[in-house]
Structures are given as C-alpha cells and as structure tokens.
Amino acid sequence: MVDKLNEGRVAIVTGAGQGIGRAHALAFAAEGAQVVVNDFDTNSAHAVADEIVTAGGRAIPVVSDVADWDAGAAMIATAVDTFGGLDIIVNNAGFVRDRMLVAMSEDEWDAVVRVHLKGHFVTLHHAAAYWRSESKAGRQRTARIINTSSGAGLFGSVGQGNYVAAKAGITALTIQAAAELGNYGVTANAIAPSARTQMTMGAGEAMAAQMAAPADGSFDAMDPANISPLVVWLGSTESSSVTGRVFEVEGGKVTVIDAFQRSAEQDKGSRWAPGELGPVVDELLAKSPVPVPVYGAR
Incomplete structure (x- = not known):
C-alpha cells in the first residue's frame, strides 16, 4: 500500500467552499490530511466538509471572515482542539471588485485588499504564533504555508488595480514569512493559479470562453483540480x-x-x-529582461 503524502497532518484551507479552495480541501483529504474547511458561506463550508467525511476522511467546517482578527485566532484554535495540532495553512480565500483605477471607489479598494492581503496575514500570523510556541516547547512541527497570489499580481491586469496590488503584496508577504519563520520549522511558498473559478467566469465573455471546459472530453486545462497537486506536495514533509x-x-x-x-x-x-542618467538607464534596460505584458493591455 502506498503511503499517503499528508497522512495524519492537519490542514486549514480558506475559501474552501468552492472552486480552487474546494479542490485543495478534497485533495488534501485524499492524501490523508485532516482538513479545516473554511468559507464565508455556511452551506458551502458544510457541504465540502460533509463530502470529505462521506468519502472516509476527517474534516470540520469553520464559517468565518478570513480578515477578522479574532475569527482567525479562533480558527487556529479549532484546528488544534479538534485534530490535536496544525501543520498546513493554505490561504486561498478572495473575491474581486473590478474597476479601472480612475473609476475605482475607496470601498472597492479597501474590500479587496482587506480580504486578500489582510486575510492572508491574519491566518498566517495566528498560525505562526502557534508554531513558534510549539517550537519553543520542543515540539517543532514541519509546518507549511501556501499562499495564493495571481498572474495579475505578478504582471498586472488592466481593470484590477485593487486585486493586483493585494496579490503582489501576498507575493512579498510570502518571501517575508519564509525568511522570518524558518527557524520554527515553517516554510512559506506561493502559487499563481490559472483555472476556471467563479471569479474568472465572471470576468467577461472572452475570459469565460477561454476558461470553458472542452466539449470533446479532452484534458481540461482550466479544471481547478489541476492546481491542487502542487499545493498538496508543498504542504507535505517532502517539500x-x-x-x-x-x-x-x-x-x-x-x-x-x-x-x-x-x-x-x-x-x-x-x-x-540627472543629465547623465538617460543613456545609463537605456543601457541597463537593454541588458535586462523585457517585462511580461500586463494582462489586457493594448
């Protein structure tokens, strides 16, 4: 019998009620992990947890706002109290409020940055505090953080300035966490997934057509489940x-x-x-890689 990659490990997946997060939760459970299924929507969180339990796994739903400080602490405590510890955090929750910068409202900016960037930090912070405590007590865990950035956060995306800024911040936060938490047995990595989700399907007809499942039954490159194998591996002790x-x-x-x-x-x-720098900058740029084009730029 082949050992499961995350047998007995405890994982929290945020935004796990649908799409990529749901795929992550199911994939971790299939590899032996005990899963805290977090989502803002009660029905979705319970449905995914029930699906895992019905398949013979162990899971518990936690319905909460990922950017709420006290709720974040409570979620970590729930994982530890229910399953005896915590090994893996997958920060996945998010949503979009797309608008060109000149038309974007303060509320649209704040809401997206809050859920994506602060939501990552809240969960990461409370989990890191637990892992530091365990390490100092001589019970260091092989802990893993997997954050979710985006191609938009890496390269830019027209009409998504709030989302772009938040996702770019998540990339930097990941690098910071890796540097600060390594002594406690924690690794931190990020993914930039491309898959068919509620967010991408709502981004316009052209995007929806690109993301649609192939009608001929061939490999569905946009299936959210394609993203999860790497996340499950990054959550394992092998990484x-x-x-x-x-x-x-x-x-x-x-x-x-x-x-x-x-x-x-x-x-x-x-x-x-100042007058010297024109040709210097031209020479430096000529020697440097050409930036990847911003998504949607003309």
Whole structure:
C-alpha cells in the first residue's frame, strides 16, 4: 500500500467552499490530511466538509471572515482542539471588485485588499504564533504555508488595480514569512493559479470562453483540480527544501517565477548628475529582461 503524502497532518484551507479552495480541501483529504474547511458561506463550508467525511476522511467546517482578527485566532484554535495540532495553512480565500483605477471607489479598494492581503496575514500570523510556541516547547512541527497570489499580481491586469496590488503584496508577504519563520520549522511558498473559478467566469465573455471546459472530453486545462497537486506536495514533509518561492500553475504546467531579482547594474562610484542618467538607464534596460505584458493591455 502506498503511503499517503499528508497522512495524519492537519490542514486549514480558506475559501474552501468552492472552486480552487474546494479542490485543495478534497485533495488534501485524499492524501490523508485532516482538513479545516473554511468559507464565508455556511452551506458551502458544510457541504465540502460533509463530502470529505462521506468519502472516509476527517474534516470540520469553520464559517468565518478570513480578515477578522479574532475569527482567525479562533480558527487556529479549532484546528488544534479538534485534530490535536496544525501543520498546513493554505490561504486561498478572495473575491474581486473590478474597476479601472480612475473609476475605482475607496470601498472597492479597501474590500479587496482587506480580504486578500489582510486575510492572508491574519491566518498566517495566528498560525505562526502557534508554531513558534510549539517550537519553543520542543515540539517543532514541519509546518507549511501556501499562499495564493495571481498572474495579475505578478504582471498586472488592466481593470484590477485593487486585486493586483493585494496579490503582489501576498507575493512579498510570502518571501517575508519564509525568511522570518524558518527557524520554527515553517516554510512559506506561493502559487499563481490559472483555472476556471467563479471569479474568472465572471470576468467577461472572452475570459469565460477561454476558461470553458472542452466539449470533446479532452484534458481540461482550466479544471481547478489541476492546481491542487502542487499545493498538496508543498504542504507535505517532502517539500522541506523549498521556501520563499512562487509557482505559476495552469493545467499540467508548473512554472517557477523569479520575482524580485536584481538585473543589470552600473555603479559610478559617486553621485550621478540627472543629465547623465538617460543613456545609463537605456543601457541597463537593454541588458535586462523585457517585462511580461500586463494582462489586457493594448
């Protein structure tokens, strides 16, 4: 019998009531994990937890707002009290309020940044506090954080400035967490998934057509379940050497994203005069990679 990759480990998946989050929760359970199914929607959270239990797994629903500070602490406590510990956090919850920057309201900005960026931090913070406590008590866990960024957060996306900023922040937060939490047995990585979800299907007719399942029964590259195998592996003890990294995932393709790398440089050894810098910048840009085009840019 083949051992399951996450046998006996405890995972929290946020936004697990549907789409990619649901696929993650089911995939972790299939690999032996005990799963806290978090969602803002009561029916969705309970349905996914029930599905796992019916299939012979262990799961509990937690209905809460991921960006609520006290609810985040309570969710970590629920995992520990119910399953005896916590090993894996998958931050997945989010939503969109698309608008061009010039038309975007303050509320639309705040709501998206709150759920995505603050929502990641709240769960991460309370889980990290638990893992630090366990480490100091001599019970260090092989803990894993898997955050959810986006191609939009890596490359930009016209009409999604709030979402882009939040997802870019999540990428930086992941790198920060990897650096700060490694001594407690914690790794932190991020994915940028591309799949058919409620968010992408609501992004216009062109996007919906691109995301639709193939009618001929061939490989469905946009199936949300395609994203979960990498997340499940990153949540396992096998991934101990991988931290602070970002992976783009679509269909059967996994791509390492080399974010925030230094490129060409030129050091004068003294202060530049403004008039000197035009040709210097031109030369540096000529030696540097060309940026990936912003999604939706003309």
